[in-house]
Amino acid sequence: MSFRISSEPLDPTALARTLADARAGACVTFEGWVRNRNEGQPVLSLEYEAYALLADKEGARILTEAREKFDLLGAVCVHRVGHLQLGELAVWVGVTAEHRGAAFDACRYLIDETKARVPIWKKEHYASGVTAWINCATRGDFADAGR
Amino acid sequence: MSFRISSEPLDPTALARTLADARAGACVTFEGWVRNRNEGQPVLSLEYEAYALLADKEGARILTEAREKFDLLGAVCVHRVGHLQLGELAVWVGVTAEHRGAAFDACRYLIDETKARVPIWKKEHYASGVTAWINCATRGDFADAGR
Amino acid sequence: MITLHIQYFAILREQRGLTQETLVTSAATPTALYEELRARHGFTLPADRVRAAVNDDFVPGTHSLRDGDRLVFIPPVAGG
């Protein structure tokens, strides 16, 4: 079980290899990719920034919770930070279990809780030249854009 | 969108590459691995056999259903046939979508329906030397073992 | 009497000892034919656990067989 923040590009093949387990019948992975639009606006790139010390602690708590809730064998969650281009991998979650139900449920739990609770922030760069910290608008959409 | 049966080993890295899509924010994959036990019995290897013509048709129907039910961008499902050793990849499902909810739900749907409906059979080889076609026992567990 | 081409998979292939055969039968439906073959070859699966496909499409057990049909009996699939 491990959670970490990475400033280097993620390698899904290498990450998946760390989950190999002869007892496992199921491996479910989630990859979050930088996509070319968000809520109708063309996106050029993304910046991710983390409060690494607390992110590591909160990530470890989420893994512990997942292990208590689901019948897991292994779990890995890695989140990129830095400036990412379209199509780049922003977050990778992989879970192994004897049976696929637990693997799906745990993978979903890990990414949902990570996105909701771990102190990692996302700034979108739009084709218009404007930027915005996501979820930080306070006076309508993108009110903080470009500040 | 594609479904196929493969008698060659599956390459998850190459399969995932076929799903690249600038519109996609989420990619969920399921891998089914040959595990070393089933219902308490040590397993040495597995044989998968398919009725390929009907499997392809039923797989294509399942993909069409998934596309109608979920907001998908891409989906691939490949099932191995032949004699597989412990740890080998038996089935790979990958789904892309703008958002992760649809990707998780569709991936789960594809593997659940594939396992329930596609004419692919599994024979387990146990450490005891016995073999059994899974789900074909008719007089208690493993009644057909070794025939 | 009609002529049918039958293909066997998995446990039925092993119990029959053949991957395919062509036979002449008076059976009018897949279920009737399966019962006939089961009695002759000792298939362990009861008819209600076996599905049928004709010409590579699933059909109900009560489907009317026609001369020259290609028939496959489908044991329970791998599942879980």
Next chain:
Amino acid sequence: MITLHIQYFAILREQRGLTQETLVTSAATPTALYEELRARHGFTLPADRVRAAVNDDFVPGTHSLRDGDRLVFIPPVAGG
């Protein structure tokens, strides 16, 4: 008066123009300090959308600050 070490991330870092600072304050809680800083630096996020961490653990906004604490204000995370 207590001395606090503050670290800024994301939108707060940009609006403050600093990644960290050490200051002396009479604020007794994270919420009180955030309001003080918000008035001074024009932070756009209201206090109820910002969480606090002291010495790298989440704390409530009413937590009692102590001399030498390391404090981080946490804007809404990336989510979705």
